[in-house]
Amino acid sequence: MIERRLSFLIAGLVVFFVSAVLWNVSAPTRRPARAGGAVDSTTLVTVRADTTRATPGGASDTTVTRGGQSPAPPAPPLSADASGPSYMELLARSETRRRIRASAGYTYLNEVVAQSEDSMLHRWDNRILTPVRVFLGPSTAANFQPGFLDAVRGAFQRWEEAGVPLRFRLDADSAAAEVRFKWRLQFEIQRTGQTDLTWDQDGRLVNGVVTLATFDPAGRPLSVDDVRVVALHEIGHLIGLDHSADSTDIMFAMTKVRDLSSRDIASARLLYQLPPGTLR
Numbered sequence: 001m002i003e004r005r006l007s008f009l010i011a012g013l014v015v016f017f018v019s020a021v022l023w024n025v026s027a028p029t030r031r032p033a034r035a036g037g038a039v040d041s042t043t044l045v046t047v048r049a050d051t052t053r054a055t056p057g058g059a060s061d062t063t064v065t066r067g068g069q070s071p072a073p074p075a076p077p078l079s080a081d082a083s084g085p086s087y088m089e090l091l092a093r094s095e096t097r098r099r100i101r102a103s104a105g106y107t108y109l110n111e112v113v114a115q116s117e118d119s120m121l122h123r124w125d126n127r128i129l130t131p132v133r134v135f136l137g138p139s140t141a142a143n144f145q146p147g148f149l150d151a152v153r154g155a156f157q158r159w160e161e162a163g164v165p166l167r168f169r170l171d172a173d174s175a176a177a178e179v180r181f182k183w184r185l186q187f188e189i190q191r192t193g194q195t196d197l198t199w200d201q202d203g204r205l206v207n208g209v210v211t212l213a214t215f216d217p218a219g220r221p222l223s224v225d226d227v228r229v230v231a232l233h234e235i236g237h238l239i240g241l242d243h244s245a246d247s248t249d250i251m252f253a254m255t256k257v258r259d260l261s262s263r264d265i266a267s268a269r270l271l272y273q274l275p276p277g278t279l280r
């Protein structure tokens with residue numbers, strides 16, 4: 001009798017775990033947009049370089065991943081044991097994927113996740129009380145105008161007002177800053193801005209570098225309002241968003257609009273309601 005009960009119990013457990021595995025498998029998983037994302041073998045920090053071109057003219061925008069200096073096989077996550085993520089962890093990821101799928105249409109997080117080379121959501125921790133420290137200084141680059149700094153400040157304020165639980169302190173000195181802004185004359189390739197991010201193994205952003213040009217790739221000087229638009233797009237990357245396929249969003253790769261769309265705002269808000277980290 002006890003043996004029968006045990007067999008029954010074991011059979012039940014087997015069905016349970018097989019269902020769990022099948023459930024996870026049946027959920028669409030993302031694949032990296034391209035192979036080759038390298039991972040720093042010691043700290044599992046990944047750096048992303050991302051770009052935009054905000055002025056009309058339709059230059060192509062690319063996303064590249066710059067990994068560690070010496071690409072190495074990714075080390076296992078520090079927090080996971082040898083048997084991999086727990087069932088509860090997989091369940092939580094499944095729920096996150098479900099929420100992202102359910103938001104299709106009013107957010108573009110699905111696309112963001114699809115473009116993520118490591119199938120991770122990347123974002124800052126909630127930073128209302130301890131604002132992200134940003135270094136934003138002037139430049140000697142030609143066509144640099146003091147108004148560019150105000151344009152960037154205005155872009156930060158726009159994102160803060162959009163309802164993401166982030167605040168930025170724009171008076172940090174360079175050494176203490178988590179985010180640094182750099183200016184350059186022009187990019188050699190078709191872009192006017194670039195954001196490089198570093199995150200930890202749990203997908204939490206830890207620092208970023210935003211580089212803005214003062215001339216577009218065609219050699220035209222950028223205006224204060226052009227810089228505001230480029231900054232809106234790059235700060236979108238800075239908070240963890242990637243490109244939208246819809247040209248009415250500021251996060252469209254070749255930005256056409258000059259303000260955040262409702263989808264930009266909804267995508268950022270949802271991102272900050274979800275736990276960062278892998279969705280696989």
Ligand SMILES: [Zn+2]
Nearest residue numbers: 050051052253
């Ligand atoms: Zn971009």
